[in-house]
Amino acid sequence: xxxxTQSPGTxxxxxxxxxxxxxxxSQSVSSTYLAWYQQKPGQAPRLLIYDxxxxxxxxxxxxxxxxxxxxxxxxxxxxxTEDFAVYYCQHHGSSSLxxxxxxxxxxx
Amino acid sequence: xxxxxxxxxGVVQPGRSLRLSCAASGFAFSNYGMHWxxxxxxxxxxxxxxxxxxxxxxxxxxxxxxxxxxxxDNSKNTLYLQMNSLRAEDTAVYYCARDWTLxxxxxxxxxTLVTVSS
Numbered sequence: 001x002x003x004x005t006q007s008p009g010t011x012x013x014x015x016x017x018x019x020x021x022x023x024x025x026s027q028s029v030s031s032t033y034l035a036w037y038q039q040k041p042g043q044a045p046r047l048l049i050y051d052x053x054x055x056x057x058x059x060x061x062x063x064x065x066x067x068x069x070x071x072x073x074x075x076x077x078x079x080x081t082e083d084f085a086v087y088y089c090q091h092h093g094s095s096s097l098x099x100x101x102x103x104x105x106x107x108x
Numbered sequence: 109x110x111x112x113x114x115x116x117x118g119v120v121q122p123g124r125s126l127r128l129s130c131a132a133s134g135f136a137f138s139n140y141g142m143h144w145x146x147x148x149x150x151x152x153x154x155x156x157x158x159x160x161x162x163x164x165x166x167x168x169x170x171x172x173x174x175x176x177x178x179x180x181d182n183s184k185n186t187l188y189l190q191m192n193s194l195r196a197e198d199t200a201v202y203y204c205a206r207d208w209t210l211x212x213x214x215x216x217x218x219x220t221l222v223t224v225s226s
Contacts, residue, residue, distance in 0.1 A: 035212035044203055044216035088153055092210050095167040097155040
C-alpha cells in the first residue's frame with residue numbers, strides 16, 4: 001500500500017510569494033497517477049494537477065506540478081489571496097485512491 | 109455542466125444504518141466509475157469506495173469493508189452508499205466524485221454530513 005507524506009503541514013506566506021509543497025510516496029509511483037487538489041473551507045476539493053504536471057481545465061498557470069518516482073511538488077509561483085487553502089496530493093491505484101495528509105497554505 | 113448532488117446525510121445512532129445518494133447530471137453517468145470519499149471534521153480526505161461504470165466491480169477501504177456497500181443505478185444516474193453498523197469514527201462529510209481513469213477524481217459533489225452519535 002502506497003503512503004503519501006506531505007510537507008510541510010502548514011506553510012505561512014504572504015500574497016505574491018512563491019509556495020512549494022512536497023509530496024513523498026513510500027514507493028516509486030508512475031507520474032501518470034499523481035494528482036493535486038485544492039480545498040477551501042466548506043468546499044469540495046478541486047482537481048488542480050493531474051499526471052503530476054498537467055493543469056486541469058481552468059487552472060491558472062501560476063500552478064505547476066513536477067516530480068517523478070517518489071518525490072513530487074506543487075508550486076504556486078505567486079500567491080494570490082484566493083490560493084490560501086489546503087492542498088492534497090493523491091495517487092490513483094488500480095482500485096483505490098490514496099491521499100496525502102494535506103498542506104495548509106495560510107496568510108502570514 | 110457536470111453536477112453531482114449528494115443527499116441522505118444526517119444524525120444516526122451507533123450501530124444503525126444510513127443510505128447516501130448522489131444524483132449525477134451533465135455527463136454520461138454510465139460511462140464513468142464513481143468514488144465515495146469522506147472527510148472527518150477538521151481532518152484530511154479518506155477514500156471510501158469505488159464502483160466501476162457498469163457496477164460490476166466494487167472496491168472498499170479496509171475501514172469500511174464489510175459494513176458499507178456501494179451501488180449504482182445507471183437508469184437513474186444515481187450512485188449510492190449503504191452504510192451499516194455505523195460507528196462514531198464514520199462521522200464525516202461524504203463526497204461522491206467522478207473517476208477519471210487512473211488519474212483522479214475530476215468532479216466532486218458538495219458533500220453530505222453524516223454524524224454518528226448517541
